[in-house]
Amino acid sequence: MNGADLAYLANVLRRRTGIVLAEKKTSMIETRLAPVIRRFGFRDAGSLLKELHYGHEALVQAVIEAMTTNDSAFFRDRRTFEEFRDIVLPNLMEERAETKQLRIWCAACAAGQEPYSIAMLLDDVGLIEQGWQITLIATDINTEMVARAQEGVYSQIEVQRGLPIRRLASHFTKEDERWRISDKLRRMVNFRTFNLLDSFGWLPDCDVVFCRNVLMYFEPKTRFSVLDRISEILAPDGALLVGPAESLVGYELGYVPAEHAPGLFYRTRPVPFRRRIAG
Ligand SMILES: C[S@@+](CC[C@H](N)C(=O)[O-])C[C@H]1O[C@@H](n2cnc3c(N)ncnc32)[C@H](O)[C@@H]1O
Structure with missing residues (x-):
């Protein structure tokens, strides 16, 4: 995963969801993308992010979903x-x-x-x-x-x-x-x-x-x-x-x-x- 791939991911996320990728921690991103990498059969996060440029909707949607933070709880706060x-x-x-x-x-x-x-x-x-x-x-x-x-x-x-x-x-x-x-x-x-x-x-x-x-x-x-x-x-x-x-x-x-x-x-x-x- 190089800087350009990360910047592209951040851009896709911001444009499509409004989410700003505050921490561009490679390890965090790789962990979140791991299920998508497996599901779509990519070698690693780098190759997935390269493919993201082609804008296949199913892949973009899967990446977006993987990158959302879904933490919640009953009666939270x-x-x-x-x-x-x-x-x-x-x-x-x-x-x-x-x-x-x-x-x-x-x-x-x-x-x-x-x-x-x-x-x-x-x-x-x-x-x-x-x-x-x-x-x-x-x-x-x-x-x-x-x-x-x-x-x-x-x-x-x-x-x-x-x-x-x-x-x-x-x-x-x-x-x-x-x-x-x-x-x-x-x-x-x-x-x-x-x-x-x-x-x-x-x-x-x-x-x-x-x-x-x-x-x-x-x-x-x-x-x-x-x-x-x-x-x-x-x-x-x-x-x-x-x-x-x-x-x-x-x-x-x-x-x-x-x-x-x-x-x-x-x-x-x-x-x-x-x-x-x-x-
Ligand atoms: C941290 S959870 C908060 C859940 C719950 N509201 C709570 O306070 O426990 C944030 C949720 O916002 C959703 N989310 C992020 N961007 C969104 C968007 N552009 N439109 C709708 N939901 C979004 C995520 O998928 C995630 O489930």
Whole structure:
């Protein structure tokens, strides 16, 4: 793998996913690309990266997926979920008491731990039993992750990360050494592969957007573009939750931070002109 190949890889990643390859550590890249090298029968990472120049879509997609960081956990950053449960959800339940409709988008869901954590909190309140119509959309660029999330099966180590034992007992069943999430929770989430660089046109207006631990991989221009487009689909009183390491510094325009609730922002900007026309 030479410098030019690495630069080309970084360029493809940035262009196609927004991800900036911060650490160009050869060993890290080789480890991530190893399954792709095996799958496509390359000799080594260097020969794979040379082939990347020809832009075969299956190869490009596999490389992109291999280079994404998919680390996640149930109730990751517990405080965020407490803010959702104790501040965001009660407010929205009051505001939407008449329509009984709630639309939530989890924008980078990895293997599904985040949307299923949200689903568990919604289930605690018994919203569905109370006749609420819940739309919970969960997306990720990585098709393999989305397939895993859809399946809802987790290893012992994965369920040990952040999932209280009582939730494991009530929402999962054991299958050999793995844990399968209940059909009820699985049915609550609509999973779909989606690149945050693409048009948000298919998304409904949302009351809450979780966009956590993904913006930090993007360069400012891409981060702002994603935040901008989220603000366009977020209800005027809607909430945005980002990761604790992701401040909106430099992009205060579209959102106001909630007091004493790190990572929680509200949308205040008037609905943009073009959406008003679109109705
Ligand atoms: C570190 S995980 C965060 C998962 C979860 N939100 C959490 O906080 O635990 C980042 C996820 O962002 C996804 N991702 C990276 N670039 C993306 C893009 N351009 N569009 C959609 N998802 C992207 C990756 O595939 C990965 O699953």
